[in-house]
Amino acid sequence: MADAFPELAPPLRILMGPGPSDVHPRVLRAMSTPLVGHLDPEFLKLTDATMELLRRVFQTRNRLTLPVSGTGSAGMEAAFCNSVEPGDNVLVCVAGLFGERMCDVAARCGAKVARVDVEWGRVVEPEQVAAALKAHPAKVVAIVHAETSTGAWQPLEEIARIVHDHGALFLVDAVTSLGGVPVEVDRLGIDVCYSGTQKCLSCPPGLAPITLSDRAVEVIHRRKTKVQSWYLDMSMVERYWGQERLYHHTAPITAIYGLYEGLRLVHEEGLEARWARHQRNGDALHVGLMAMGLELGAQQGHRLPVLTSVLLPQGVDDAALRRDLLTRYNLELGGGLGQLKGKAWRIGLMGHSSSETNVLYALSAIERALREVGVVIPEGVGIQHACARLEMG
Amino acid sequence: MADAFPELAPPLRILMGPGPSDVHPRVLRAMSTPLVGHLDPEFLKLTDATMELLRRVFQTRNRLTLPVSGTGSAGMEAAFCNSVEPGDNVLVCVAGLFGERMCDVAARCGAKVARVDVEWGRVVEPEQVAAALKAHPAKVVAIVHAETSTGAWQPLEEIARIVHDHGALFLVDAVTSLGGVPVEVDRLGIDVCYSGTQKCLSCPPGLAPITLSDRAVEVIHRRKTKVQSWYLDMSMVERYWGQERLYHHTAPITAIYGLYEGLRLVHEEGLEARWARHQRNGDALHVGLMAMGLELGAQQGHRLPVLTSVLLPQGVDDAALRRDLLTRYNLELGGGLGQLKGKAWRIGLMGHSSSETNVLYALSAIERALREVGVVIPEGVGIQHACARLEMG
Numbered sequence: 001m002a003d004a005f006p007e008l009a010p011p012l013r014i015l016m017g018p019g020p021s022d023v024h025p026r027v028l029r030a031m032s033t034p035l036v037g038h039l040d041p042e043f044l045k046l047t048d049a050t051m052e053l054l055r056r057v058f059q060t061r062n063r064l065t066l067p068v069s070g071t072g073s074a075g076m077e078a079a080f081c082n083s084v085e086p087g088d089n090v091l092v093c094v095a096g097l098f099g100e101r102m103c104d105v106a107a108r109c110g111a112k113v114a115r116v117d118v119e120w121g122r123v124v125e126p127e128q129v130a131a132a133l134k135a136h137p138a139k140v141v142a143i144v145h146a147e148t149s150t151g152a153w154q155p156l157e158e159i160a161r162i163v164h165d166h167g168a169l170f171l172v173d174a175v176t177s178l179g180g181v182p183v184e185v186d187r188l189g190i191d192v193c194y195s196g197t198q199k200c201l202s203c204p205p206g207l208a209p210i211t212l213s214d215r216a217v218e219v220i221h222r223r224k225t226k227v228q229s230w231y232l233d234m235s236m237v238e239r240y241w242g243q244e245r246l247y248h249h250t251a252p253i254t255a256i257y258g259l260y261e262g263l264r265l266v267h268e269e270g271l272e273a274r275w276a277r278h279q280r281n282g283d284a285l286h287v288g289l290m291a292m293g294l295e296l297g298a299q300q301g302h303r304l305p306v307l308t309s310v311l312l313p314q315g316v317d318d319a320a321l322r323r324d325l326l327t328r329y330n331l332e333l334g335g336g337l338g339q340l341k342g343k344a345w346r347i348g349l350m351g352h353s354s355s356e357t358n359v360l361y362a363l364s365a366i367e368r369a370l371r372e373v374g375v376v377i378p379e380g381v382g383i384q385h386a387c388a389r390l391e392m393g
Numbered sequence: 394m395a396d397a398f399p400e401l402a403p404p405l406r407i408l409m410g411p412g413p414s415d416v417h418p419r420v421l422r423a424m425s426t427p428l429v430g431h432l433d434p435e436f437l438k439l440t441d442a443t444m445e446l447l448r449r450v451f452q453t454r455n456r457l458t459l460p461v462s463g464t465g466s467a468g469m470e471a472a473f474c475n476s477v478e479p480g481d482n483v484l485v486c487v488a489g490l491f492g493e494r495m496c497d498v499a500a501r502c503g504a505k506v507a508r509v510d511v512e513w514g515r516v517v518e519p520e521q522v523a524a525a526l527k528a529h530p531a532k533v534v535a536i537v538h539a540e541t542s543t544g545a546w547q548p549l550e551e552i553a554r555i556v557h558d559h560g561a562l563f564l565v566d567a568v569t570s571l572g573g574v575p576v577e578v579d580r581l582g583i584d585v586c587y588s589g590t591q592k593c594l595s596c597p598p599g600l601a602p603i604t605l606s607d608r609a610v611e612v613i614h615r616r617k618t619k620v621q622s623w624y625l626d627m628s629m630v631e632r633y634w635g636q637e638r639l640y641h642h643t644a645p646i647t648a649i650y651g652l653y654e655g656l657r658l659v660h661e662e663g664l665e666a667r668w669a670r671h672q673r674n675g676d677a678l679h680v681g682l683m684a685m686g687l688e689l690g691a692q693q694g695h696r697l698p699v700l701t702s703v704l705l706p707q708g709v710d711d712a713a714l715r716r717d718l719l720t721r722y723n724l725e726l727g728g729g730l731g732q733l734k735g736k737a738w739r740i741g742l743m744g745h746s747s748s749e750t751n752v753l754y755a756l757s758a759i760e761r762a763l764r765e766v767g768v769v770i771p772e773g774v775g776i777q778h779a780c781a782r783l784e785m786g
Binding site for chain 2: 010015031036038040046049053074204230247249250258264326
């Protein structure tokens with residue numbers, strides 16, 4: 001019987017999949033701190049500091065900026081179910097699995113969903129959004145900033161302008177981008193923006209930072225119907241995180257301890273330096289993979305440094321190879337999702353996982369594993385090119 | 394600037410409010426373990442073991458028994474939004490704030506809600522349920538097992554029989570009871586039962602264990618409409634926790650590490666011994682409080698050992714006194730909710746917090762604080778009676 005429930009002793013992995021990424025040791029230490037209550041004045045001070053740190057990483061002064069008590073997908077649901085009422089028109093830009101998910105979530109909120117579709121791996125062009133809005137006026141336009149299924153980095157500036165000219169709310173998924181590349185909520189006028197903690201913030205999965213513009217808050221306050229989710233109803237959640245400190249649900253204290261420490265690390269490093277680190281390591285990985293003859297999944301010029309999609313050479317057995325990397329090298333890479341299942345890997349360099357060490361380790365393990373199954377790659381070519389790139393800057 | 398975001402250093406409290414309760418040190422240690430991925434074979438083994446341990450504490454063989462990725466309130470929402478479709482009739486038993494919350498949540502799922510109301514602090518009588526079902530046939534009957542707002546312990550056996558005779562699903566909130574008093578899912582035929590980790594399981598808030606009978610699962614599979622919450626849709630969630638291991642949302646790995654350790658502690662102690670510990674300490678607290686001349690909030694014969702509601706003597710300033718207990722004694726007690734705000738305290742003896750030490754410490758601190766504001770209490774009378782009760786068994 002004792003054997004059925006052994007001591008917790010998981011292997012030590014290097015997490016370079018699409019998330020979770022490696023959690024910083026200081027975050028883990030923070031999460032072993034004994035708890036105070038969720039209405040304790042000392043905890044309330046901590047929630048204030050956490051909100052302020054979140055505003056900085058979202059680059060916003062939005063009052064309503066807080067972690068939703070669920071994973072990134074709960075953030076997506078909170079974004080839609082608060083801003084959308086049954087019968088509202090919503091335009092969703094779909095360039096991968098998470099755009100698809102947005103359509104499903106929005107429809108479950110009762111939205112009439114129109115779509116802009118592009119091939120997976122490509123980004124949405126502003127003209128497509130303008131044309132779609134002309135054909136289907138919408139209350140909310142939604143888009144994924146960093147499409148985790150393809151590695152594409154969606155430019156937002158022109159689309160934001162078009163959405164605002166149209167008078168719609170601009171809703172952005174920043175799950176994989178926040179803390180790794182710039183997320184400019186105020187400058188672009190993003191109205192609803194959510195993220196997750198397990199990507200570029202170096203925390204475990206479990207919280208979904210979200211920020212809402214005053215305009216979005218006004219839309220929520222003027223709703224004719226109740227938000228269908230009691231748990232995610234921001235008009236109630238804001239009364240706990242705001243001045244009233246009214247009990248809604250018990251805040252996930254330990255997760256917030258971890259997030260606070262993760263955000264302190266962002267603050268200490270500085271946003272500019274953090275983005276530069278992610279860019280530099282991502283560039284080196286891209287150069288290394290291409291030098292090995294591999295093809296990247298995302299459109300050139302729009303490749304995320306934090307999440308890289310790489311196409312597998314013909315005939316390579318995805319599952320067997322990733323299992324080999326996991327068990328022999330303790331290296332976790334992600335498989336392809338949806339139409340890329342079995343055909344691509346997803347390599348994350350997010351938060352604490354974004355390091356030179358990890359770039360070189362992953363390139364070396366991938367080269368070895370591919371050579372072993374007969375893929376022709378000149379020895380060390382990926383690492384050489386990556387090193388050259390790293391030395392450049 | 395550094396001062397604005399100081400090192401995380403919360404005070405060390407003794408958590409005897411309505412939750413969170415004190416987290417066991419072994420759970421905290423487990424939560425500082427470096428993460429593996431949510432699709433790692435080693436993590437999937439851990440999810441299997443966690444489900445099996447959850448089945449034991451729920452006393453069920455239900456296949457679909459898992460932690461929902463949110464706090465107890467997310468468990469409530471998952472329970473209703475999966476079992477209820479728009480237009481369905483739901484009967485809710487309301488004996489406190491959490492019964493009220495059930496009505497709100499069910500209505501947001503589109504249910505037509507009928508209620509059985511009883512005075513706060515009392516339990517619902519089986520005849521009331523029978524009469525209500527006669528007047529308002531229902532698909533689902535919902536009730537709170539341990540009403541955290543009043544401290545009342547709801548008997549379930551006869552009501553379960555009535556609900557089943559009627560052919561309805563029986564939905565039970567066990568947030569405050571699971572792991573502290575018996576929750577007999579299979580013997581009573583409870584169809585949907587959810588809890589929280591931050592009460593009698595000695596874990597931080599953040600997960601909501603839930604179990605669904607095969608009958609409930611069948612109802613979900615036969616739905617005509619999609620579950621309105623994508624995040625809490627059990628027909629999707631079960632495909633990750635089941636054989637398929639299909640990605641839905643990223644599991645909150647660290648919280649599950651903690652829950653696994655918390656459930657191992659339950660398993661090591663044994664359910665019978667654990668219930669006996671909670672009963673013994675709860676009895677001693679009740680005896681001690683009454684010896685001090687205080688009145689308990691819940692109906693005699695139906696008082697929870699894990700959560701005690703006690704009425705404040707006339708003229709005592711609730712907020713000032715609890716602040717005093719918190720800052721001078723590091724003792725957190727809960728205030729009254731809803732109609733009991735300012736008039737009652739709620740004292741938790743849940744999980745790791747349920748100890749003789751805590752019973753005696755709390756009685757001593759409460760006596761001292763009340764005497765200081767002029768309440769006449771013979772010195773040491775509460776502790777004497779509590780000790781006598783503890784020695785009895």
